[in-house]
Amino acid sequence: MERFLQYSISGLSTGSLYALVALGLVLIYRSTRILNFAHGDMATAGTFFAFTLLSLKIPFGPSFLIALLLGGGVAMAFYFLILIPAQRREATLLGQIILTLGLGLILQGLISYIWGTVPQSFPFPLSDSKVWKIGGLVISELGIGALGVGLIGSFLLYLLVQRTRLGLAMRATSENLPASQTLGIPTRRVLALSWGLAALLGVLAGIILAPALLLDPFFMLEPFLKGFAAAIMGGLNSLPGAIVGGLLLGIAESLAGGYISVAFKNTLAFLIIIAVLMIRPEGLLGKEFKERV
């Protein structure tokens, strides 16, 4: 029982980071129907910004803040400079998804070119090795930090989406684009902000993941795929679903790693994706989508 709880709690802390990644994906998917394949690379770019700022001896707080904003800026620039011209030329939805793939390739190449492919350690105020003992359970400081940031980040996003005018505009835009344009909502700006916000969440997850993993241009690939799995599990158009999916995936993965085999841990996420897609394609909390000819 204690082992079970131990695995669950460590799963919960990685799961909260998956939830952050998944939230970013869902935020974009539900407002534009675009699956953002560049999400991981945007997060990597932001984390590398933070790395550069830290190596310039700028304290943690400001450099993380600037990195978050820069990461968001990359996403907004992509929206304005590439997606909107593409939409003006009536790019198909598939075309727009492929555009994000292109952006991902560009970012990945540039990151490898500028910062090199050698794994680097990422300085962080919370340590991975210092542990806290609560009852019989052991959790590292970083784990608590991850759980805290994940939960606070999700809560702030909830407040933003449900309790502010901007959130209302975002919900309206994702519900019905032409109608919200008619009602005078500046949909383009709202969507750009959604992109920025999504990338910001990704960077947040990246900054916390970087100290545990080593920082290299591909370090976000796996968390990004897990985030995808989580988003699909919870339902691609549901924000609470992304959180639930992320936490569940984290726990499932940690349990599988503990009880079955560590090698199985990474494959599990994809088995879950395929199983969920076969049984309930709309996800746990997602709404079923119907199609008419």
Place this chain on the structure above:
Amino acid sequence: MDLIESYREELRLIRKPWTGIWVGMIFFAVILLPWFSPEYYAYIATLVFIYSIGVQGQNILIGYTGQISFGQAGFLAIGAFTFGHLARLGSPLPINLFCAGLVAGLFGLIVGFPSLRLKGPYLAIATLGFGIAIYQILVNSELLSGGRMGLSVPKLDPFFGLTKSISIYYFNLFIALLFTLASYNLISSYIGRAFVAIRDNDIAAEVMGVSLTHYKLLSFAISSFYTGIQGGLYALLMGYLEPNMFTFMEAITLFVAVIIGGLASVEGSIFGAAFVILVPQIFSGYKELVPVIFGVTIIIVLIFEPLGLFGRWMKMRIYLRNWPFR
């Protein structure tokens, strides 16, 4: 692009005498290439032949049937390792190659099942998961992947007294030609038309009597068969195999080739294959920047020329034919 007056003409591969001369000249040049060029160029051309098979398969799935798949690296690995293990057991080459395609095709059927319920992005993710699962299984299983040193595969024995590189060049050229002709014929057959109907509107296609189950699975199987053959040929060329040859990046490369070459075009697939092989060779001093070039080209292609290199090529031909009129 051309005026087609009868169904028989539509089915013909080469419609104008001029096109015939062009194709003949290109074919002649390709035949003569290994005798007059350095061995290195012949090797690059061989790689292009091998890739063009896989890209055509991808194009049948993505371009003609409209199902996005990121699992190609998985099929590639399955084909390559099937080929490798059979070749080590000493069975003859044609059987190995066929089995490589067949096993990949069978896995394609299995992966195709989710495609019956999934669409667009969802399918992309399911297939992505498959590709990564295959990679991880290979990494974790020494029995399949041949351990840390990789799996060594016997190379092609030279035939007709030709040198090693020339015989492997002709062998791959022959297979690539075979598959190119096969794809042209497939596309103008009932099956190909059914694929296009599914892409354009699957519900309407089903109403018209195209069995979605049947043809989506068939499309997956055929495209995986092509990719499996590519894997087998690749194993034969390289002489050794390791799981790291079949990462997610490999799937992306094939995908990029389809998009850049041009969706739903066989010539485009060949252009695309040449593009993804030549760019890393030309920019070999700046390896990190290769993905940047791919990415920028994708964006340019999608915004300015959704038909890819093939579309550009068609426009150039029309421009030249009508010159000096516009």
